[in-house]
Amino acid sequence: MSIDIDTARRVAHLARIAVKEQDLPALAGELSGILAFMEQLNEVDVTGIEPMTSVTPMRLKRRADVVTDGGMPEKVLSNAPDAREGFFAVPKVME
Amino acid sequence: MTALNQLTIAGARDALRKGETTSLALTDACLAAIEGAGALNAFVHHTPEIARDQARAADARLAAGDAPAMCGIPLGIKDLFCTKGVPSQAASNILKGFRPEYESTVTSQLFGAGAVMLGKLNMDEFAMGSSNESSCYGNAVNPWRRGNDTAALTPGGSSGGSAAAVAADLCLAATGTDTGGSIRQPAAFTGIVGIKPTYGRVSRWGIVAFASSLDQAGPMTKTVRDAAIMLGAMAGPDAKDSTCSDLPVPDFEAALTGDIRGKKIGIPREYRMDGMPAEIEKLWSDGSAMLKDAGAEIVDISLPHTKYALPAYYVVAPAEASSNLARYDGVRYGHRAKLGQGDGITEMYEKTRAEGFGKEVQRRVMVGTYVLSAGFYDAYYNRARKVRALIKRDFELAFEAGIDAILTPATPSAAFGLGEMADADPVAMYLNDVFTVTVNLAGLPGIAVPTGLDGRGLPLGLQLIGRPWEEGDLLNHAYVLERAAGFVSKPAKWW
Numbered sequence: 103m104s105i106d107i108d109t110a111r112r113v114a115h116l117a118r119i120a121v122k123e124q125d126l127p128a129l130a131g132e133l134s135g136i137l138a139f140m141e142q143l144n145e146v147d148v149t150g151i152e153p154m155t156s157v158t159p160m161r162l163k164r165r166a167d168v169v170t171d172g173g174m175p176e177k178v179l180s181n182a183p184d185a186r187e188g189f190f191a192v193p194k195v196m197e
Numbered sequence: 198m199t200a201l202n203q204l205t206i207a208g209a210r211d212a213l214r215k216g217e218t219t220s221l222a223l224t225d226a227c228l229a230a231i232e233g234a235g236a237l238n239a240f241v242h243h244t245p246e247i248a249r250d251q252a253r254a255a256d257a258r259l260a261a262g263d264a265p266a267m268c269g270i271p272l273g274i275k276d277l278f279c280t281k282g283v284p285s286q287a288a289s290n291i292l293k294g295f296r297p298e299y300e301s302t303v304t305s306q307l308f309g310a311g312a313v314m315l316g317k318l319n320m321d322e323f324a325m326g327s328s329n330e331s332s333c334y335g336n337a338v339n340p341w342r343r344g345n346d347t348a349a350l351t352p353g354g355s356s357g358g359s360a361a362a363v364a365a366d367l368c369l370a371a372t373g374t375d376t377g378g379s380i381r382q383p384a385a386f387t388g389i390v391g392i393k394p395t396y397g398r399v400s401r402w403g404i405v406a407f408a409s410s411l412d413q414a415g416p417m418t419k420t421v422r423d424a425a426i427m428l429g430a431m432a433g434p435d436a437k438d439s440t441c442s443d444l445p446v447p448d449f450e451a452a453l454t455g456d457i458r459g460k461k462i463g464i465p466r467e468y469r470m471d472g473m474p475a476e477i478e479k480l481w482s483d484g485s486a487m488l489k490d491a492g493a494e495i496v497d498i499s500l501p502h503t504k505y506a507l508p509a510y511y512v513v514a515p516a517e518a519s520s521n522l523a524r525y526d527g528v529r530y531g532h533r534a535k536l537g538q539g540d541g542i543t544e545m546y547e548k549t550r551a552e553g554f555g556k557e558v559q560r561r562v563m564v565g566t567y568v569l570s571a572g573f574y575d576a577y578y579n580r581a582r583k584v585r586a587l588i589k590r591d592f593e594l595a596f597e598a599g600i601d602a603i604l605t606p607a608t609p610s611a612a613f614g615l616g617e618m619a620d621a622d623p624v625a626m627y628l629n630d631v632f633t634v635t636v637n638l639a640g641l642p643g644i645a646v647p648t649g650l651d652g653r654g655l656p657l658g659l660q661l662i663g664r665p666w667e668e669g670d671l672l673n674h675a676y677v678l679e680r681a682a683g684f685v686s687k688p689a690k691w692w
Binding site for chain 1: 443551
């Protein structure tokens, strides 16, 4: 599967990474190379094999549905690039 | 006379308990060694005040007779571990300035046992790399050189700073993490010991996530005994990590009996790669002879899906990474790009992530995004997960047939030169993981042990792979190999 420039542009957007238009051909080439390497997986007969969901045969642990933590807005916000009045601040989302 | 910073954990523990030295003296010796080792670029955040405070507290505990094995031992901590109030940025610009309000479970357990943190260690950005060259701090440098050649070599990756620091005696041991070989490959490149425990043995809570179904933390140490001691302090149940096992942690050091008589060692034929250097081939057969001399039975085994491990890994790991790294959006922590007139939230995300992530991280996030996208999910991601199940089954069949441990080379070569892979395509760099990545896919414990030098004087290591949850038995095999190989070489100091 070879990645063309339009696909590279779409993948970059889905990944929310800005890629300059002039860098798209090189990116498409690199992604194609990596995907070509993955094509080897098509040689394997996987009929009847369940995709692995957990590497150790275990059920995910459960705990009581209770509040165990919280009440520390200053700590939660302490690393935010922009925080105001107890909230994370972002550019306007709705017009 | 061994300088204090050159001690092993076991040696320092015994000296501390006998009152022959103090944690403060050990810590000062390490801090002085770090001071003089700027050229290695191993420590990227220095915490001497914290270290001396912890050392004084450890000395008080020792004096009071309340001293676990790790009490007073100066360590380096990989930058991937969140350490409260101390920069923890996974060697990425996107986490620049991030100071966690909390402590990772691993560091919290180590500090609870009295260990001392000297500072944070260099690594590949988000642990994605095999040479430490994707770090936002610039690469760490291997203390080893090729004979008289002054060319700078990679310490390996992603735990390259940890490996360089331990090999150069800047600390007694260090924490590492391993997603595809990131503890074992750098350990092999620097002549030290590194163990990746069974998936779920060590809590991942507070460790910056790369690929959650593969990531495990482990110790990087000067000896197998030290690995046993430190792993015991890092491991154990944790309510904050739902994949962390509730199994009790055995006394790993007590498992080091040196007796492996009657054990069956598997030699997987698929690990004999085309074009394998003769030196690696010899190292491997020498290692197998050592285990045989110690009374083990050597058995040829087949792990037929080995060749598909790397491509499966390079689907699964980027897929999980693309999901994990979605949290770096410029809102809650770290870097946010300067926005232009009229930029909305999408531009904020896109510019922030373009500025904050390095090239290799961007590449993997995009590969992961692609293999998870509509229309390709089955063809790539689900197929890779099926192949992963087959790779795990290969190991299960070998263990069911009575194999106790599997011996393989740790890496396909000795440490290579920094910059040497700069023009190679990304896949060439991925081949570094060829012997280690199967172990992560199968969730097994694996350990790298230094067993020889190549023709140019660089260390080479072998890998032992164990049964799940049998780290004690695995460490015992490694202990036998370590003693038989008698690897004592240290890099000549040039830094």
